[in-house]
Amino acid sequence: MSKCRIPLGPFHPLLEEAEFFDIKVEGEKVVDIEMETGWMHRGHEKISETRSYTQSIFLVERICGICSTSHPFAAAHAMEDIDNVEIPERAKYIRIFIGEMERIHSHLLWLGLAGHFIGYDTLWMWTWKYREPVLQIFEKVSGNRNHYAMFRVGGVSRDFDNALIPEIHPVLDMLEKKMLMLAGAVKDDPVLRSRLKGVGVLTKDDAINYCANGPTARASGVDIDVRRDDGLEYDLVNFDVIVLPNGDVYDKMVVRVLEIIESVKIIRQCLDAFPKVGGEYLNKVKHISPGEGIGRYEAPRGEVFHYIRSDGSNRPLRHKVRAPSFSNIPTYKASCVGIPLADALITLAAVDPCYCCTERSIRVVDKNNKKLEHNILTMSREKTANLKKVVAGSEKTPIDRIFED
C-alpha cells in the first residue's frame, strides 16, 4: 500500500500551541512521524544574559505559563548552587507549597484536555471545575492566578499568610474526594478503558533509550523523581513516587491522578508546618561570586534543568535551560509508530508536551533559506570554547574589558 502524508498544524484545534506534525500513514496505520518545532522561540537564554539575577527569575517564569513555578525553582537552585546559599526553613515550605499546588493544577489541566481529545467533554468540564479553586488559592497567596512571582535567590519574595490555612483545607479535601471518584470512574468506564488501555505503549527500554522523564517515564516503569533523588527542599516532607509498569496512555493517566493525591498529602504536611515554622522567609543574597551552578526540579512534566555561569557581575554570563518535553517529545517515534491514526492524537497528547518550554534553540539559515553547514551544535560548542578562553585566559571578566576599552 502506498504511503500518505497527513500534515497536522501548525494552527490546529488539538493543542493550543503551534507545532507541526508530519504523519506518514499506510491505510489507517501510522508508519512514521516527524515533528517541526520552533514556532514558540522567544530567545529566553539571550535575554537572560541582559538581566540581573532577580530579573532573570521573573523572566524564566515566562518560559511556560502552565509550569511557571518549575523554571524559577530550578533557576533559583542554580544560582544558590554557585555560592551554596542556605535558604530559611519557612521559605522551603513555601516553595514546596507553591510547587505542589502547581502540580495539581497542571495535572488537572492535562486530564481535562485528554478527555477533550478522546471526545469526553464532560471529563474536561469537570476537571477544570475542580481546578478553579486551586487558581483562586493562588490568587489569595500570591496575588495572581498564574505567574506567581514567588521565587528569589535565597528564599521567596513574599510570606505565606497563616490566616489562609482554614480556607485551603476544604479545597484539599474536595480535591482528594473528587480525584478518588475520578480514578474510580476511569477504572470502571468500559469505553474509556478500551480507548486508552494498550494504546501508544512506550516500553521501559524505549523510555530509557529516549531519556524520557517525569510521568512519561514513571508510567513506563522507570523509577525517577528529582524531588526524591535530589532532596533539597523535599527532604522535609514524606511522599511516595508513583511508578506503573505498562507504559500505555491509560497508565500515564493513572500516574497523574495518583500524583495529584500525593501532592495533596504533601500540601497538608506544609500547612501543618506553617504555624510551627516562623521567622525569615528570605536570606538576602547581594552578590554572586564567579563560578558555575546547576539546578534541577521535578516539574509536572519531568525534570527541568538550569545551568548558570557567573562572572561575578550582577548578570549571568550564560543561562542554559533544558525543559522536560525536550526529551519527552522524541518518544513519539517509539510510541506512535504502528498504531491507528485515531489513537495517534491521544498518544501525542499523552506525554503532556509543552512546546513553549522546549524551544530554546533556533535553526540558522543563510540568505537562500538553506541550512548553514555551520550547525547549531557546533555554534554552541564554539561559544562555550570561547567563553572558556575568556574566563581562563585572564582574571578580568568580559564586562571589565568593555570598560577598559
Add this chain to the structure above:
Amino acid sequence: MAFYNKIIKKSIWVFHVSASPCNNCDIEILDLITPGYDIERFGIKLVGSVRHADVLLVTGVVSYKVAPRIKQLYEQAAKPIFVIGIGTCTAGGATFKTSYNAAGMPLEKIIPVNAYVTGCPPKPEAMIDGVLKLLGTLK
C-alpha cells in the same frame, strides 16, 4: 453592516491563535468556556476553524517564524473580522521586548487590531469585559 453588527452581538464565534505565547493566556482563554466562567451563556463560542470566526484572539509576542502564518490566517478569515490582542505581550512585548526573535510588538505591525486586553495574564473577567466592550462600540 448595521444588520450584521446587530446579529454578531448575539452570537460571537471566536478563534484562538497562539503566536508564540507562554501558554498562560491560552489556558485562561480555555478557562473561559469551562464551568467557572462559562461564556457560552453570552453566546460566545470557541470554534475550530478560522473561516467560521467573527473574532480572533491573538496571544503572545509574535515571533518571526509565526508572523507570516498569522498574516495568512487573517487573510483566510471571512471579513469583517475583529482582532483582539490578549496579554501585555501583544500590546508591548512585556518582558520579551528586547528579544531578537520578536516581530510583532505591538501586534498592529502584522495585522490590524481592534482592541487589546493587557495583563500577564489578564484575568478571565477582563477578557470577557474586553470582548463585550469592543462589541459595545459597534453601531
